[in-house]
Amino acid sequence: MSTLPASFQHANKVALSAALAENPDNVSNDSDTEPGEIQEVDMQAQAEGIRTVFSHPTNFNVKHPLYSSWTLWFDSPATKGRNLPQTPISSFPQTPVPQTPGPAAAMGWMEDIKKVISFESVEEFWGLYNHIVPPSQLPQKANYYLFKEGIIPAWEDEANKLGGKWSIQLPKEKNRSQVDKMWLYTMLAAIGETFDPHLTNGEASEPNPQSLITGVIVSTRPQFYRLSIWTRLAPSGVPEDDQLRERIEAVGRHFKTSVLGYPESHKLSGPLATEVEFLSHKDSEKKGKAAKKLIV
Incomplete structure (x- = not known):
């Protein structure tokens, strides 16, 4: 079954x-x-002649392309300072992923993030997903980064430097049984391009519209999990950005209600819990000083 x-x-x-x-x-x-x-x-x-990833995870002969190609990255304390990649892949065959040039590539912390694999089809995604360690079983301080191919999971990347992120922080003990499902649904919403209403509601007038979403992240910490959705743009607060603000807020509402399954009016409470909130990367650097948050 x-x-x-x-x-x-x-x-x-x-x-x-x-x-x-x-x-x-x-x-x-x-x-x-x-x-x-x-x-x-x-x-x-x-x-009988069709093999999908459900019947054969390595030698499937049917692929259904995604709107964009994606790359999974990973880091944990076990990968710090190591020259050889150590990924949570068990048996899914890996394909070489070329290094992506960019400002962040020269940063020391990027040397600890390992590229796992790139994929461009529904079948390849499920083949990958079925062979990686779920977030609930990752060590403390580990992170999965699922970003569109060619985008480094760093603020300094050209696709991210003007953007921000929606995130939610969840107490670990209360959410250990739910985090794997939350992460799966977050990835599916990302690769299925359902986060951005500009694409899903037919609001885009251009022939090949660009989604606001650049990547999604799950992080494990000693006392909580964090899920994040990164966007390529962030509203600045000026009236001219009202339309962008509405679009960003729609991403957050979809994340909260359709992906995580919370009612829109639901308020989180308790230590370590946060609302679903948005911060631009520039405001994140301020470490809470004069930072302007959006909350849904």
Whole structure:
């Protein structure tokens, strides 16, 4: 039995049907078919030749491309100061990922962040996800960074330097059983491009609209987990930024209600807990001094 939610099981069935429809070699060629008549397809027979990541995590032959390509990065105390990558991958085959040039590449702390793998399809994502250690089992002070390919998970990257992040901080003991699901849903929302209403609501007028989202992060700390959504832009507070502010706030509301599953009016309480809040990277550098937060 599949352990995936019903919605994802349905999505896999749809993907399989689409793959079969795109493979005319397996369609029955009945000479008695009248012109214009739709030929019957033996779905069971065709399915036997289709291998997805659900049936074979390494040798699947069907790929459904994502809107963007993504790269998973990882760091933990075990990777500090090591020359060889130490990743939480168990058996999924890795492909070489070229180093990305940029200002952050010269920073000492970036030397401790290891690139795990890049992927560009739904099947590759599930192959990766099924072979990495979940956040609930990571050591303290470990981080997963899932960023669009070519973007370094650092403020200094060109795609991030004008942006900010939505984040939520959750007490560890109360959320240990939920954090893996929260992280999975956060990644799915990111690679499925559902965070930004500019894309999902058809508000974009340009032919190839660019999402606000550059990456997502999960961090484990001794007493809490932190989930973050990074954006390429942040509102400055001037009236001209009202439309951008509304768009940024919509990302936060989607994160809180649709991804994390909290009611919009829900308020977190207790030590170590924070609301779902947004800070620009520039304000984050101020360490709370005159920082302007958005809260949903």
